Amino acid sequence: MQIQTLHPKLRDTALLAYNEAVKATPVGVHPIITQGLRTFAESDKLYAQGRTAPGEIVTNAKAGQSYHNYGLAVDFALVINGKTTWNEKDPNWITVVNIFKKYGFTWGGDFAGKFKDYPHLEQKFGHNWKDLLVLYNAGTFIPGTTYVQI
Numbered sequence: 001m002q003i004q005t006l007h008p009k010l011r012d013t014a015l016l017a018y019n020e021a022v023k024a025t026p027v028g029v030h031p032i033i034t035q036g037l038r039t040f041a042e043s044d045k046l047y048a049q050g051r052t053a054p055g056e057i058v059t060n061a062k063a064g065q066s067y068h069n070y071g072l073a074v075d076f077a078l079v080i081n082g083k084t085t086w087n088e089k090d091p092n093w094i095t096v097v098n099i100f101k102k103y104g105f106t107w108g109g110d111f112a113g114k115f116k117d118y119p120h121l122e123q124k125f126g127h128n129w130k131d132l133l134v135l136y137n138a139g140t141f142i143p144g145t146t147y148v149q150i
Contacts, residue, residue, distance in 0.1 A: 010125075032079055043063040072125070097109065
């Protein structure tokens, strides 16, 4: 499960929010976590998409600039009657978003500017990505892991 890839400081909260979201959606609708931790290489590949690689632009974050790189973000989708959808206009979408917000997550649909990241939810714990990148590059990790010490 993608939640297990999250920073240890966020896992329990994310699991609580997710379980509540599952209970709050009707039969035939099921939220799923599609991404948790994302490697720097995966971020570079996504950033290239729509720029130097085929596809649509899906992110403005290069490696190290995404909260996914630190296990502090999730992306989600809805499975409706067995089919996965990223339709942020579905009322169940907002139900899931509001539950995660209740647990302190910031929603990518609320991002300032014209780029909205509707599947994205993050919890920064008061850190910006630049601070996290400094900790990462300095090797300031939780002992025995690659999660930055925050």
